[in-house]
Amino acid sequence: MIAALFLIGVAFTVAALALTGMLVGRRLLGGRRDAQRTEAERRLRPRALAIVDGEVDGSEVMSSRDAAIVSDLLARYARSLDGTARTHIADWFEDRLRLDVTIARLGHRRSWRRAGAAHALGDIGSPRAVDALLGALSDPSRDVRAAAARSLGRLGAARAVGALIDTLVNGTVPRAVAGQALIALGPDALPALRTCAGSVVAEVRRNALDLIGVVGAASDAGLLVGHLRDASADVRVAAAAALGRLGAAGAVPVLIEALDDRLPFVRAAAATALGQIGDPSAVPALLRQATGPAPEPAQAAAHAVLRIDPRELDAVDPDAGAARFLREAADLAELRAA
Amino acid sequence: MRSVAEQLLTGLGWLTLTYFTVLNVIYVAFLAIAGRSLVQHQRSRSYAATDEMLASPLIPPVSVLLPAHDEQEGIVPAVRSLLALRYPTFEVVVVSDGSTDATFARLTEAFDLVPVRKAMRGALPCAAVRGTYVSRRHPDLWVVDKDNGGKADALNCGLNAARHPYVCAVDADTILEEDALLRVAKPVVDDPGLVVATGGIVRIANGCTIDHGRVVDVRLPRNPLAALQVVEYFRAFLVGRVGWSRLGSLLIISGAFGLFRRDLVEAVGGYAVDTVGEDVELVVRLHRYLRERGEDYRIEFVPDPVCWTEAPETLRVLSRQRRRWQRGLIETLWRHRDVSGRPRYGVLGLLACPYFLLFELLGPVIEVLGYFAVPLGWSLGTLSGSFLVAFLTMAVVLGVFLSISALALEELSFRRHPRGTDVLRLFVLAVLENVGYRQLISLMRVMAFVDVARRRSDWGVMHRRGLGDLAARPLPDAPASHP
Structure with missing residues (x-):
C-alpha cells in the first residue's frame, strides 16, 4: 500500500509538471495569438465599418480567416445597431454564406456551439434564421433554447410569439429571457399575452400580466x-x-x-x-x-x-x-x- | 512505556495518512467537477447576454448592505465602487456600527449626507439606531448610524432599512467590479422561484492598482504572505465553492459578497449575532429551513462576479483572521450538529456537513498531529522511511498538484493576472503554499479550539489601511469574511 501511495505521488508530480508546462506554453502561444488577433481586428475594422455603411458587399475577396474576424466584428456591432446598418450586416452574412454556416452550426453535437450559433443569429439579423431558431427552441440544452429565444426577440419574429409563450409557460427558457424576447416583439406579442392572462395556471397569468404591463396599452x-x-x-x-x-x-x-x-x-x-x-x-x-x-x-x-x-x-x-x-x-x- | 508511545505514533501516522488520502481523493473529485463546471460556465459567457439584462424591466431591484465598523480608510472607495455598479435598480445602505473613528465623517464629507428620519421596518432586532442619513448627491445611498452591536447586528439593521426584495451583503474592505451585481444576480433572474441565494468569487486586491473605487490593474502582491493567499483563494473558490455548488450543498457564501432573498432571511431570523461566523451560519440555517419544509430551492456560487478584498500581510493579523473563521465554523457546526448524517437533509446532511465536520473542523487537528507524529515516528524508527515518503506524498505532493490545478482552472477560465511574470510567481507560490504556509494555517486553525475553550467571542481589533491606495502601501489587517 505504501508503495502504491508512493507511485501515486510520482504520478501526480508528473501531472503537476505537465500541467505547468502546458499552461506556460499556452500563455506564451496564447499571448502571441491574442496580439495577432488584435492587430487583425485593427486592420479589418475599416472594412467592417464599410460593410455596416453599405459601401462594401459580400462579393469582396477576402481570406477565410479575415472573413471570420470580420464576422465577429459585425456580430458585435450588430448588438447596438438597427435599421439599414443591420440590414447591410445581414446581407453581408447572406452573401458570404456565413449565415448558412451559422445556421448549420445549430445542429452541432456540442451544446455550447449550438448556443453560440443561436446567439449569433440574433445579432446577424437575417429573417432567414427564424425557422431554424424556432426549431432550436426545442433543443435539449437550456442554454441553446435561451439563446434562440433571445435571438427571436432580437429579430422581431412576430410568428415566434406562440412558441415563446410556450417556453414561458413550460419554463423551458428562463423567465427573464423569454419575457425579454416577448418585450422586444412589443405589440405583436400582445394578443397571445392577453390570451395567456386568462390561463387557469396562476404562474402563466402572472407572467402574462407582467409583460402586458411593459408592452401593453391603456x-x-x-x-x-x-x-x-x-x-x-x-x-x-x-x-x-x-x-x-x-x-x-x-x-x-x-x-x-x-x-x-x-x-x-x-x-x-x-x-x-x-x-x-x-x-x-x-x-x-x-x-x-x-x-x-x-x-x-x-x-x-x-x-x-x-x-x-x-x-x-x-x-x-x-x-x-x-x-x-x-x-x-x-x-x-x-x-x-x- | 516506550511500546505504548510507539503504538501511539504508529496509530497517529496511519490516521493522518488515511485522512490525507481520503481528503485528496475528495479534492481530486471536486477538481474534476469544478473543472467541468467552469469550462461550461466560461463557454456560456459568450451567449449569456448579461449586458442585455441591464435593459430588462424584469430584473429585481437589490439593496446592497455594507456594515462598517471603524473603516475610515476604506469606506469611501468601497461605497464609490458600489455606486458605480451597473444594475438597473439598486440602493446602497451603509450601516456604521458604532464607529469610533472618522468613518461617518468621511462618508458625510464624500457623499454630502443629510439627516432623514428613515423608517426602519423592525423585522429583526438590532442595537439602537442613532440616526439615518441620505446622500444629497446619490439619492439611493443611505447611511444608518447605530450603536455598536457587531457585524451580524449591523447586517440585521441593514435588512430593516432595505427596501428591495433582494439584499446583497458586502464587506467594507471590499471593492466590487461594476458588473459584479449583475452577474451574481443572474441565477436569480433566470430562476426567481428557485434560487434563494448566490455568492460570488472573492479575490485579493493587495498589489493591484485601484482608482476611484475600481481595480484598474491586476498584479500579484509583493508581500509573500498576501501572494500565498492568492493561490489559496483560487483553490477555495474555483475548486471548493464551485464543486459544492454543483452538488447543491454550498455551505459558505462569503460575507464579503452574497445575494439573498430578503423575505427568506427575515423568515429565518436574520443573521445570528452570537457567532463570529454569521455568514456560514446563515447559509446553513437557510438550507435547514428550506429542506425541513421540503421546498425546492438552489443556493448557487457564481464564479465570475469579482469582489476584491484586502488580505493580511502579517502573521499576527492572518492568525487572528483564520482563528476567527475557524471559530465561526466550529460554532456553526456545533449549533447545527443534528443535521449531520440525517437523510432528511439530503446531500447537506449526508455529505456536506459530515465533510465540514471531519475535514474542515477536525482536519487541522489531525493534520497538525500528523506533521509532528510522522517525522517523530520515523526518527525513532517506529515508522519506516517509505511510510514517511507516502505521508509527504499525500500531505504535500498532492497539495502541490491541487494548487497548480486550481491555478490552471484560473488560467483556462478567467485569466485575471495578465502579466506572465505574475503567473510564473503563482506557480512557485503554488508549491510554497504546501510547504510551510498550509501547515502554518492548520496550526492557526487549531488555536481556534483554544479560543472556543476560553469562550472568546470578540472579532479582534481591525486596523485597515483601506483600498484607496493599496498598491502604494503595506496592508496590515484582515478581511472580515470567509474567502
Missing part, C-alpha cells in the same frame, strides 16, 4: 383591473404593477380598493401603482395606509404620496410614532425642495 387596463381580484396573490401583485407601469388612470378606484387586500405585499403593490399613476384622489387612502402597522404597504404608500404631491406631507406630525414612513417621506420631500 386599452389593456380593463383586463388588468379584473385581475386585481384574482384568486392568486401573485397575480394581483402583477396586475397592480402592470396598471402602475401603464399609468392607467381609470384603474385608480379599483387600486384604492386593493389597498384593503388581506395580504400586505398586494397592498404595497397597489400603493406603488397609485404613486406611478399620480392621481391626487388616491392621496387620502394612501395617507391612511401609510400609518398602518404593516411596514411594506406603509412605506410604499408614503413614497406614493411623495411622488403624487409632496405638499401633502407638510402636515405630518413629526412625533406621531405610527407615521414613521410618512416622516421619512416628509424629510425626503423637504430635501428635494431644497
Whole structure:
C-alpha cells in the first residue's frame, strides 16, 4: 500500500509538471495569438465599418480567416445597431454564406456551439434564421433554447410569439429571457399575452400580466383591473404593477380598493401603482395606509404620496410614532425642495 | 512505556495518512467537477447576454448592505465602487456600527449626507439606531448610524432599512467590479422561484492598482504572505465553492459578497449575532429551513462576479483572521450538529456537513498531529522511511498538484493576472503554499479550539489601511469574511 501511495505521488508530480508546462506554453502561444488577433481586428475594422455603411458587399475577396474576424466584428456591432446598418450586416452574412454556416452550426453535437450559433443569429439579423431558431427552441440544452429565444426577440419574429409563450409557460427558457424576447416583439406579442392572462395556471397569468404591463396599452387596463381580484396573490401583485407601469388612470378606484387586500405585499403593490399613476384622489387612502402597522404597504404608500404631491406631507406630525414612513417621506420631500 | 508511545505514533501516522488520502481523493473529485463546471460556465459567457439584462424591466431591484465598523480608510472607495455598479435598480445602505473613528465623517464629507428620519421596518432586532442619513448627491445611498452591536447586528439593521426584495451583503474592505451585481444576480433572474441565494468569487486586491473605487490593474502582491493567499483563494473558490455548488450543498457564501432573498432571511431570523461566523451560519440555517419544509430551492456560487478584498500581510493579523473563521465554523457546526448524517437533509446532511465536520473542523487537528507524529515516528524508527515518503506524498505532493490545478482552472477560465511574470510567481507560490504556509494555517486553525475553550467571542481589533491606495502601501489587517 505504501508503495502504491508512493507511485501515486510520482504520478501526480508528473501531472503537476505537465500541467505547468502546458499552461506556460499556452500563455506564451496564447499571448502571441491574442496580439495577432488584435492587430487583425485593427486592420479589418475599416472594412467592417464599410460593410455596416453599405459601401462594401459580400462579393469582396477576402481570406477565410479575415472573413471570420470580420464576422465577429459585425456580430458585435450588430448588438447596438438597427435599421439599414443591420440590414447591410445581414446581407453581408447572406452573401458570404456565413449565415448558412451559422445556421448549420445549430445542429452541432456540442451544446455550447449550438448556443453560440443561436446567439449569433440574433445579432446577424437575417429573417432567414427564424425557422431554424424556432426549431432550436426545442433543443435539449437550456442554454441553446435561451439563446434562440433571445435571438427571436432580437429579430422581431412576430410568428415566434406562440412558441415563446410556450417556453414561458413550460419554463423551458428562463423567465427573464423569454419575457425579454416577448418585450422586444412589443405589440405583436400582445394578443397571445392577453390570451395567456386568462390561463387557469396562476404562474402563466402572472407572467402574462407582467409583460402586458411593459408592452401593453391603456386599452389593456380593463383586463388588468379584473385581475386585481384574482384568486392568486401573485397575480394581483402583477396586475397592480402592470396598471402602475401603464399609468392607467381609470384603474385608480379599483387600486384604492386593493389597498384593503388581506395580504400586505398586494397592498404595497397597489400603493406603488397609485404613486406611478399620480392621481391626487388616491392621496387620502394612501395617507391612511401609510400609518398602518404593516411596514411594506406603509412605506410604499408614503413614497406614493411623495411622488403624487409632496405638499401633502407638510402636515405630518413629526412625533406621531405610527407615521414613521410618512416622516421619512416628509424629510425626503423637504430635501428635494431644497 | 516506550511500546505504548510507539503504538501511539504508529496509530497517529496511519490516521493522518488515511485522512490525507481520503481528503485528496475528495479534492481530486471536486477538481474534476469544478473543472467541468467552469469550462461550461466560461463557454456560456459568450451567449449569456448579461449586458442585455441591464435593459430588462424584469430584473429585481437589490439593496446592497455594507456594515462598517471603524473603516475610515476604506469606506469611501468601497461605497464609490458600489455606486458605480451597473444594475438597473439598486440602493446602497451603509450601516456604521458604532464607529469610533472618522468613518461617518468621511462618508458625510464624500457623499454630502443629510439627516432623514428613515423608517426602519423592525423585522429583526438590532442595537439602537442613532440616526439615518441620505446622500444629497446619490439619492439611493443611505447611511444608518447605530450603536455598536457587531457585524451580524449591523447586517440585521441593514435588512430593516432595505427596501428591495433582494439584499446583497458586502464587506467594507471590499471593492466590487461594476458588473459584479449583475452577474451574481443572474441565477436569480433566470430562476426567481428557485434560487434563494448566490455568492460570488472573492479575490485579493493587495498589489493591484485601484482608482476611484475600481481595480484598474491586476498584479500579484509583493508581500509573500498576501501572494500565498492568492493561490489559496483560487483553490477555495474555483475548486471548493464551485464543486459544492454543483452538488447543491454550498455551505459558505462569503460575507464579503452574497445575494439573498430578503423575505427568506427575515423568515429565518436574520443573521445570528452570537457567532463570529454569521455568514456560514446563515447559509446553513437557510438550507435547514428550506429542506425541513421540503421546498425546492438552489443556493448557487457564481464564479465570475469579482469582489476584491484586502488580505493580511502579517502573521499576527492572518492568525487572528483564520482563528476567527475557524471559530465561526466550529460554532456553526456545533449549533447545527443534528443535521449531520440525517437523510432528511439530503446531500447537506449526508455529505456536506459530515465533510465540514471531519475535514474542515477536525482536519487541522489531525493534520497538525500528523506533521509532528510522522517525522517523530520515523526518527525513532517506529515508522519506516517509505511510510514517511507516502505521508509527504499525500500531505504535500498532492497539495502541490491541487494548487497548480486550481491555478490552471484560473488560467483556462478567467485569466485575471495578465502579466506572465505574475503567473510564473503563482506557480512557485503554488508549491510554497504546501510547504510551510498550509501547515502554518492548520496550526492557526487549531488555536481556534483554544479560543472556543476560553469562550472568546470578540472579532479582534481591525486596523485597515483601506483600498484607496493599496498598491502604494503595506496592508496590515484582515478581511472580515470567509474567502
